[in-house]
Amino acid sequence: MAKKQTAAADRLGIDDDPVFGYRALPGIADEMLDAQGNVRPVWQRLLSTLGRLDETELANRFARADRYLRDAGVFYRVYGGKDSSERSWPLSHIPVLIDENEWATVSQGLIQRAELLEKVVADIYGENRLVREGLLPPALVASNPEFLRPLVGVKPADGHFLQFISFEIGRGPDGNWWVLSDRTEAPSGAGFALENRVATTRAFSNLYAETHVHRLAGFFGAFRDTLQARKLHPDDRIAVLSPGIANETYFEHAYIARYLGFMLLEGEDLTVVGGRVMVRTVAGLKPVGVLWRRLDAAFADPLELNQSSHIGTPGIVEALRAGSVAIVNALGSGIVETRAFLAFMPAICRHLLGEDQKLPSIATWWCGQTSERAQVAANIDRMVIGPAYATRPLFDDNGQSVLGASLAEKDAASIAHWLDAEGGKLVGQEAVTLSTTPAWVRGRLTPRPMSLRVFAARTRDGWQIMPGGFARIGSGDDVAAIAMQAGGTAADVWIVSDRPVERTTLLPAEESFTRNMPGSLPSRAADNLFWLGRYIERAEGALRILRAWHGRFAETADPSLPLLQDVTDYLAALDIDTRQAVPDSLLANISSALFSAGNIRDRFSPDGWLALNDLSQTARKFHATVQSGDDATRAMTVLLRKLAGFAGLVHENMYRFTGWRFLSIGRYIERGLHMTRLLGHMSGPNAPDGAYDMLLEIGDSVMTHRRRYNVNTAALTVTDLLALDPLNPRSVLYQLNEIKTEVELLPNACVNGQMSPFYREAMRLHSGLAVMTPEAMNLGVYNRLERDLEELSNILANTYLG
């Protein structure tokens, strides 16, 4: 054993030391080492695993975890200045290990706290005895931006305000845990905790199998079942309500919804009818009974709450008053997140529960009170001063808090004046020292400050604490470096038992296998899919015409040639400028496709998303560099290939259900329009020389034409092939044929034996064109067909997408 460890240590380039030179920082508690510097028992197996690996093996294992996260498309958003960008998930690969007995004590403290918070919120929106009896200063309610007056007196449909909350906890220098902040509004991180778990077990699969680590699935399963039971009507939907793709944790919203089998909705998907919240789907309005919101409460209803909200649903507060929907957590619950509340919780706990808090929160003084303000002023060098109504913990509030010690050069009088003037807007909090945990930094284990986000869910058996959580690890020694926006990382948390643990999974057992069909498609998702189809096809149409144009331009270098001039005029009508090798409007088109796709990212694979991004980036690069002529021809070919790559991924991988049909119909309508317009413009009696050859090239039908007609290109054969041939996937008739097939399978295509207006119109267009002959096709026919196709798109929008 000793020999083996020595060998491993040699390979890691560290002296003969069971902890590889890891040392706790003086005066700071450590997760792996106890106060005496001994390795805590739960960590020993991890250390011996690390001891058996050399650096290459370890790097491979970490790479496996990262690859999992990348392939799963885990991302978060970073905001800087005006822009925001997506970042890959920063996993700290070494998990944090905690003994289950210690965890049980933490859990008891947090359950008590959850019960207390529920009572406080219920009092604020109900009887208001805490204010009347002097336990809560009225200003903390009345001046609190999280206090939502329209919700006063509104009782939650199922009696509870809080259902899913989280706590930020840290371990102090004495080894005890402290609560740093409560998150009662719409806590994030639970989904990321799941992803951290999956990724970390990719790196340490054997270790995870050997160690008795409590599983997370049971916790989520219990919460899911509780929400299911909360529905007032059996056919009510349960949905995760997201602010949308621009939110920093959107990935998690989509992930949680999929994991638990709930719909993923945004405010715009919902409407309130007769006091009930309904989701707009392509099959009509469907009732929603439970909304697990990830949206800040004030934005939920632009009518009664924040009037500037564009992401809410007008009337939601009315539905809450009617008691027809349960929102998790109740709107307004965020009020107890505000920092100043921490100052009053100890007394409120004694008052309401008749006992002390089992898990203390960090010492906090609200500067709206004279004696507390004096206390803060007197101990300023041990304080952090921050906004009283901030909801984020002080190490993660974008620098709104100042360290009292940093004010040392100021004289006491000016500090006292500042505290007096700002008073109720400020809190002083004891400056925290967090424990450290090992992180793998530049080839060695390094102590880094850590805080833990722990989740609590109300289940049918009362509050349950997730056995694990979401550890945030600082990028340096500084506590402030924990914030992910400041380069912090995230780690999995293993609660370790010395006995085998129950292995639950949310994947259904084989014997209870059922094939669930996806639920009704929200209209907004259908709308985005439809337009994604149209934009993609529009881009392809433009690319094909431009490639043909530049190919001919390369031969003659004369844009005034009748054929080139003719196509230039045609493109100008579509806002495409041939003087630019890669025109602005083409980029705009691809951006629109990317935007539509971004709104429904959870509906196709990360590969598809990457392909579309690649197309967009390449087009941008070409826009800056590519010249007209041969260069542009080559560029268009590259872009067409990339576009085909995206289309192929979607075609090969997307589940053939309602969403697929809207995407496809979008493509068919746009392709039909493209070919109809083009034929109308280029196939008349006045068509310039070479127009028919060019049409065939744009329609990718040169070879087919040669094989089928065995004659030189002529008006009739080209018209036949590109307009009327039911087997040519580029012909207009082919598109109408496909639309007809898809339409039959859409919801409400027929109601009581009556065709829907969309179905009828699709049938009419198809049969109208199917009976045409090439001789009868002329500009008038094409113009009418173009109008009809546009109208078909409008009817679809009115029927399904409104």
Added chain:
Amino acid sequence: MLYDISLKITYGYEVPVSGGRHLVRVLPATLPGRQRLVVGSLSCHPVPAERSESVDFFANPFTAILFRSAHDDLVIRMQARVHVEPLPLTADFSADLSRLPMELAACWSVDPEAPHHFVGPSPLLADVPEIEAYARAVVTPGMTIRQIATAICARIHRDFVYDAEATTVNTTAAEAFELKRGVCQDFTHVMIVALRSLGIPAGYVSGFLRTIPPEGKERLEGADAMHAWVRIWCGTTAGWLELDPTNNIPAGTDHIVVGHGRDYGDVAPVIGVLKSYGGQKTEQAVDVIPVN
């Protein structure tokens, strides 16, 4: 005084709107000791698909209306008969400004009438340092809150020009202060910000004002408009005081209250969320007619 009040608000939409949901706060309130709504009714054209009545946090009744089908105009009509009690202006029992923090701290309540709702910034009214300086300039040591409020009211009335073209419903207090122009909403907002900057709780009152036609002229129908003025908390003993900075008078029997709030947003006559792609035009006609 007994009044018959009628109000007609007309919205014309450039492009028909496909539906919409609105909150309407236009019916005069019943306020014991101040005024009583004898009878009142609200009607809309087109007829809404849904309609419900509620009372908001500040005890203002409101009507929620929902339209599901497309319409290109909307007419809201209100008719009410209101009895208004005279408000005798009593001796000044209001607190000294220096005593106000103590008075506030002694008030352990967040009921709708509690002053704490009206001290801080509110959704539409942020702190404005220039307005604070403007307010501080009128304060001398030993002044009571009523004296201060009356002085600020007079100063705004003197310094500001009533100008319906200068501002819109979305003009901020800071902008109106810069312009020194505006309508009752702007006068009221500036005065509220001024009072709050001194720590004095101040709120927004929306309502109607009876206007007296110039001597020898007939009263013109629809010449009146919805009005706004300020409500000031003068300490536990004196309670709330209402001053009208647009006219530099205390609110009296000519002032008929519709609602109380922190700023215009809490009591806007019509709040609406529409699905629309075009602009809209609004017209308002008000008649306040004394019943003999």
